[in-house]
Amino acid sequence: MRQLSASAYRPDISTPLHAMRRRRRMADIIDRASEQAERERLACIERQSAAASRSAVPSGVLDCVDCDEPIPAQRRARVPGATRCVDCESAAEQHAAHFAR
Template identity: 50%
Template sequence: MTDFFDRAQEMEMRQRDEALARQAAASRPLGASLTHCDDCGEEIPALRREKVPGCTRCVDCQTAAEKALRR
């Protein structure tokens, strides 16, 4: 039984985190880039923010996210 509840709690936490991320993204001005990566917290270089309006991840985290989507 513990495994079932652990999985349910993990799923609830993941859904809550995703909902909070969606809300944060919706409250940002359209096309505004973040200064720091949503995933790792490192600063996003100014050139990337300029060339990719609305970016929310550094290059490394964006690459990792895209690879995860392909799986």
């Protein structure tokens, strides 16, 4: 009696049904990987958005944080998020430039 090798028990991998199942499994794996990547991307965007909103300057800042004088409407319109009046901002920039050297 002739012995059959282990490969004789394996289905023929060239059959159309086997190839279709293999493609379907591969597509499922790729779909799951794409969905996971999309979830991670959206979570990253959400974290960045939350961090930005926490650090954002409130839009209702009307007075200079240094001298408590009103920030002119024209400056607030041209520089959204401005927290200092022009004089205090100039002084802060000069101070920063002096210590940056």
